[in-house]
Amino acid sequence: MLDFRIHTFLCVCRHMNYTRAAAELHITQPAVSQHIRYLEREYGAKLFSYKGKHLQLTQAGHILWNAATAISHDDTLLKEHLHDLQQHNRSLSFGATPTAGTGILDKLSLILKQNGDMNLHMEIADADKLLQSLDKGTIDFAIVESSFDQGHYDSLLFSTEPIVAVCSDGYDTPVEMTLSDLMHHRLIIGERHAGVRRILERKLAEKGYTLEHFPSRYEVGSLSAVKGLACRDCGIAFLYEKSVQKELAEGRLRRIAITDFSVMHAFSFLWRKGSMYRALFTQIYDQLKD
Numbered sequence: 001m002l003d004f005r006i007h008t009f010l011c012v013c014r015h016m017n018y019t020r021a022a023a024e025l026h027i028t029q030p031a032v033s034q035h036i037r038y039l040e041r042e043y044g045a046k047l048f049s050y051k052g053k054h055l056q057l058t059q060a061g062h063i064l065w066n067a068a069t070a071i072s073h074d075d076t077l078l079k080e081h082l083h084d085l086q087q088h089n090r091s092l093s094f095g096a097t098p099t100a101g102t103g104i105l106d107k108l109s110l111i112l113k114q115n116g117d118m119n120l121h122m123e124i125a126d127a128d129k130l131l132q133s134l135d136k137g138t139i140d141f142a143i144v145e146s147s148f149d150q151g152h153y154d155s156l157l158f159s160t161e162p163i164v165a166v167c168s169d170g171y172d173t174p175v176e177m178t179l180s181d182l183m184h185h186r187l188i189i190g191e192r193h194a195g196v197r198r199i200l201e202r203k204l205a206e207k208g209y210t211l212e213h214f215p216s217r218y219e220v221g222s223l224s225a226v227k228g229l230a231c232r233d234c235g236i237a238f239l240y241e242k243s244v245q246k247e248l249a250e251g252r253l254r255r256i257a258i259t260d261f262s263v264m265h266a267f268s269f270l271w272r273k274g275s276m277y278r279a280l281f282t283q284i285y286d287q288l289k290d
Contacts (some may be wrong), residue, residue, distance in 0.1 A: 002068075002071060002072055002075045004035075005026070005035040005036075005038055006039070006068050006072070006152070007072075008021065008025060008027075008032055008035040008036065009035070009036060009039055009064065009065075009068060010065070010068055010069065010072060010147070011024055011045065012024055012032065012036065013033075013057065013061075014051070014057075016054070016055045016056065016163070018032045018033060018055070021073070021176065027273075031097075031179065039064070041049075041130065043060065043064065044058045045060035045061075046060065046061075047060060047061035048061055048201075049141070049257050055072075066151070066152055066273065066274075068272060069135055069137075069152075069272060070272040070273060070274040070275050072137055073134075073137040073140070073272050073275065074275055074277060076137045077189060079084075082201060084104055085283060087122060087206070091118065091119040091120075091121070092111075092120050092121070092122075092140075092284070093121040093122075093138070093139050093140050093143045094121075094122060094123070094139050094140055094142060094143070094178075094284075095106055095122070095123035095124070095125060095129075095130040095133055095134070095139045095142040096118060096122065096123075096124060096130070096142065096143040096144075097124070097125070097126060097127055097143075097144050097146075097195050098124055098195075098222075098223045099144055099145065099160040099161075099195065099196070099223065099240045099243050100143040100145065100158070100202050100235070100267055101122065101124045101143075101241075102146065102223075102243060103242050103243075104143065104288050105160075107287065107288045107289075108122075108213070108288065111287055111288070121139070122284070123138075123139055126193040126194065127142075127144040127145065127146035127148070127193075127195055127197065128146075128193060130144055131144070131148060131153075133189060134150075134270075134271070134272060135272075140271065141267050141269065141270065141271040141281050141284070142270055142271075143267055143268070143270075144195070144267065144268055144270065144285070145161075145163055145195045145196075145199070145265055145266070145267045145268070146199075148196050148268070148270065151273070152272070152273055153270040153271065153272060153273050154270065154271055154273050154274070154275070154278065155268045155269060155270035155271075156269045156270075156282070156285050157266055157267075157268065157269075158266075158268055158269040158285070158288075158289060159266070159267045159268040159289070160264055160265070160266045161240050161241065161242055161261040161264070161265060161266075161267065162240070162241045162262070162263065163196060163200070163238050163239065163240055163241070163264070163265060164238070164239065164244070164255050164256075165182065165201065165235070165236055165238055165239055165240045165255070165256040166230055166235070166238075166244055166247075166248070166253045166254065166255055166256065167230055167233075167235070167236045167253065167254065168230060168231050168232065168233045168240060168252065168253060168254070169251055169252065169253070169254050170233055171233050171235075171236070172238065173185060173256060174255065175257060176241050176256075176257040176258075176259060177256065177257075177258060178258065178259055178260050178261075179207060179209070179258055179260050179261040182206075182236065182256070182258060182261075183209070183213050183214055184215070185236050186213070186214070186215075186216040186217065186218065186234065186235030186236070187211065187214040187216070187217045187218070187235060187236060187237070187238075188217075188218045188226050188230055188234060188235045188236065188237040189211065189217060189218070189219055189220075189226070189237070189238075190219070190220065190222070190226055191219060191220070191221050191222070192219075195221075196239060196240065198236060198263050199263060200238050200263065203261070203263050207261065216235070216236060218235060222274065223239070223243060225244075226239065227239065227244060227253070230253060231247060231252045231253060235245065236256065238243075238263070241255075249260070262263055269278050269281075269285045269288075269289075274287075
């Protein structure tokens with residue numbers, strides 16, 4: 001069981017404000033201050049400091065936050081496991097980015113069929129939101145394709161996937177071209193926080209380009225919308241090859257070979273650093289991995 005003063009500490013970390021933390025916890029602000037002072041005495045270090053009027057974590061505070069977040073999550077997971085034991089069922093709670101989530105459905109369905117009494121919570125969101133859910137303890141692990149702070153999470157390489165340029169079969173482009181030639185065409189991209197977009201922006205920057213080098217751009221909010229517009233002759237799109245296998249096989253999309261540009265990116269399976277459930281997460285990783 002997590003010490004109630006650690007709960008107070010994590011609440012202050014969420015709000016970076018003693019008054020709002022007290023309101024959430026339904027205790028007085030002096031009680032919040034007392035809990036924090038107790039922890040500072042216990043660990044022999046200041047946990048918070050002020051920069052002007054803004055509360056912030058000290059280096060020691062960051063270390064405690066990282067450890068306490070993992071312990072808090074483990075405590076929640078332990079309670080769930082004990083509850084499941086009493087109810088004679090199991091729960092699986094995790095998150096995945098849209099492409100990763102689609103890619104694991106076959107393996108996930110096998111796991112669910114083999115465990116008919118299993119309860120499932122699967123969050124599909126961008127990587128930033130999934131990391132926030134991990135920190136809050138609302139999911140146990142995540143599969144993401146973006147970079148993350150390795151000081152906060154343990155991880156395993158899940159897969160490495162190519163990102164390809166595609167267009168409709170009838171769209172007016174040659175089968176092969178250079179990156180600079182591609183810049184003359186309309187680009188269909190996901191929203192600002194989309195994983196593929198971030199990766200594409202980073203890879204273009206390595207070549208001295210930005211998205212603004214494309215004269216016309218359509219920015220849409222979902223993977224299905226990007227594919228849908230590309231299938232309807234609206235421009236070119238960069239997408240994970242795995243996510244467009246069906247459209248390529250059916251001839252609704254075709255791949256454009258870019259002679260001087262290629263993108264490969266890794267998907268990571270990750271959880272809170274230091275979790276005592278590493279063995280369980282590794283077992284699930286083995287079941288989901290190709």
